[in-house]
Amino acid sequence: MGDFRPLGFLLGLPFALLALILAIVGAVIWLIGTILSCLCPCCVCCAALANLAMDVVQLPVRILRWFIDEIPC
Template structure:
């Protein structure tokens, strides 16, 4: 099977589903932060908000990758 680790994927799936909900929140924050940064480009906190939102959007993939890397076959 090569590098396939189904046990790590199955154990990480519930956590990835929770992270998927957080990524939806991140998508909303990203839209709001983008709108505010277009309205006021001098606002530095909007850039931090957008970066945080992008991290939340990537969270489900990071969690599944972490579980598959740390759980042996």
Template sequence: MGDCKPLGFLLGLPFALLALVLSIVGTLIWLIGTILSCLCPCCVCCAALANFAVDIVQLPVRILRWFIDEIPC
């Protein structure tokens, strides 16, 4: 069967839902950071805030992949 881990997906769903909530928060932070960096381009911290928010948005996929990789087949 190779790399098939069907239960890993089902067991990882609660973690993915938690990460999805975090990604929604990250999206809101990204929007605020983008708007602030457009209003004041000299503000470097807003760009760092937007980059941090992008990492939070990518979190659900990372968590789900990590969880599936940890389950032995």
């Protein structure tokens, strides 16, 4: 609880909302990439697309943590 910065959390919410929208898009891309890689296992690019989408899904948490760490108080 000593690392909680309410001002940083409130200021980071708009960025987190944008990242959440990107995460939803990433989840859809991941689902499509997973289905395509199951249908055609020779498509290596579909697996790479699914891995990229998983990074986008984790983006909201990364953005909030980065923004909170940047606030000095």
